Amino acid sequence: MPSKQSLHKNVAIFLTCLPLAYCIEFNYPAAFNFGDSNSDTGGIYAAFGGGLNPPYGQTFNFHEPLVRFSDGRLLLDFLNSKAAERRRKYLPAEEYFEKGLYMFDIGQNDIIGRFHHISYEEVLTLIPNITSIFEDGLKELYDQGARNFWIHNMGPVGCIPMNIVPFGTDPSNIDDIGCLIKQNKAAKSFNRHLLLLCKKLKDKLRDAKIIYVDVFTIKYNVTVNHSKLGFEQGIKACCGIGGPPLNYNTDLECGRTKMFNGSLRTARECDDSSVYVNWDGSHYTDAANKYTSSQILTGKYFDPPQE
Ligand SMILES: *[C@@H]1O[C@H](CO)[C@@H](O)[C@H](O)[C@H]1NC(C)=O
Ligand SMILES: *[C@@H]1O[C@H](CO)[C@@H](O)[C@H](O)[C@H]1NC(C)=O
Ligand SMILES: *[C@@H]1O[C@H](CO)[C@@H](O)[C@H](O)[C@H]1NC(C)=O
Ligand SMILES: *[C@@H]1O[C@H](CO)[C@@H](O)[C@H](O)[C@H]1NC(C)=O
Numbered sequence: 001m002p003s004k005q006s007l008h009k010n011v012a013i014f015l016t017c018l019p020l021a022y023c024i025e026f027n028y029p030a031a032f033n034f035g036d037s038n039s040d041t042g043g044i045y046a047a048f049g050g051g052l053n054p055p056y057g058q059t060f061n062f063h064e065p066l067v068r069f070s071d072g073r074l075l076l077d078f079l080n081s082k083a084a085e086r087r088r089k090y091l092p093a094e095e096y097f098e099k100g101l102y103m104f105d106i107g108q109n110d111i112i113g114r115f116h117h118i119s120y121e122e123v124l125t126l127i128p129n130i131t132s133i134f135e136d137g138l139k140e141l142y143d144q145g146a147r148n149f150w151i152h153n154m155g156p157v158g159c160i161p162m163n164i165v166p167f168g169t170d171p172s173n174i175d176d177i178g179c180l181i182k183q184n185k186a187a188k189s190f191n192r193h194l195l196l197l198c199k200k201l202k203d204k205l206r207d208a209k210i211i212y213v214d215v216f217t218i219k220y221n222v223t224v225n226h227s228k229l230g231f232e233q234g235i236k237a238c239c240g241i242g243g244p245p246l247n248y249n250t251d252l253e254c255g256r257t258k259m260f261n262g263s264l265r266t267a268r269e270c271d272d273s274s275v276y277v278n279w280d281g282s283h284y285t286d287a288a289n290k291y292t293s294s295q296i297l298t299g300k301y302f303d304p305p306q307e
Helices: 004-017 043-048 075-081 093-099 108-114 120-143 161-167 179-206 215-224 286-296
Strands: 031-035 101-106 147-150 209-213 233-235 259-260 263-266 276-278
Touching: 004 161, 031 075, 031 120, 043 147, 043 209, 101 120, 108 120, 108 179, 120 179, 179 209, 215 233, 215 276, 215 286
Parallel strands: 031 101, 101 147, 147 209, 233 276
Antiparallel strands: 259 263
């Protein structure tokens, strides 16, 4: 979750980026994203420079700098592609602001990072604080005219190799599909608080459209039921090093080369990323993002449900 200050900064960035391609459109004239690297479609790099190296982006060529943390498209890219073509309506900035969609994808970094320093019980006590910072941020956008909000809940972070490697050394914290029990419980607890907050905000901000999106259920489903949904691997990273079950090494990220035990090793991509749910041990593949976005767009995972 971005701090208040970074929300301000993001708003400024998004307003200045309006004519650029990464301000997505679907049934809204614009969509502004507040999230982490799972949903970032270039804002960070457009603002601060830099980019990612192959094999990032190998599956889908955007004809623009490689700034997505995936082998291809992210959730937002798929949601946006529903609008078919990138119409660049030059609406006045205020209209973009008011009619635009504000999407949030939060929690992950705030919650998981804390597990390195404090106990599970202590992490749970921090959740109300994190959601209350989020509440302040959303109200600020509302005060500035924003009315349409999609709030993605936190995914099953306990099923992500980057987290399983450090926190899975205790076998009693691993469930029968190989995910971290406490980390997923913390995500669910965060999501319960977030849902209650969304309901409260809906009552308070009557002219706003606030939709809670249960991304956890979709991503957990594809992780657990991967073989039914056309995937061969639900948890194991496509791009990484170390082999099964996780193919992830904290010291050697996807695409990088480093000396290990006297020889140079490279964390390479798998042969077919379309049968993997996880791309680089942290982010989802193009194929998994495509599945997730198709499920989001059914409306079944919205609260309130919209079918
Ligand atoms: C959580 O928020 C409350 C009220 O704002 C504050 O008193 C408390 O110190 C916060 N706790 C932490 C651990 O930040
Ligand atoms: C899991 O996904 C399948 C296929 O998309 C769907 O039929 C099923 O309802 C989903 N289950 C849950 C719990 O979302
Ligand atoms: C897996 O799929 C089955 C059958 O479609 C469904 O009942 C179950 O809820 C799914 N599991 C998860 C974790 O979504
Ligand atoms: C390096 O060697 C150690 C000890 O044999 C081994 O545990 C480790 O997995 C090796 N690292 C890599 C990246 O192969």
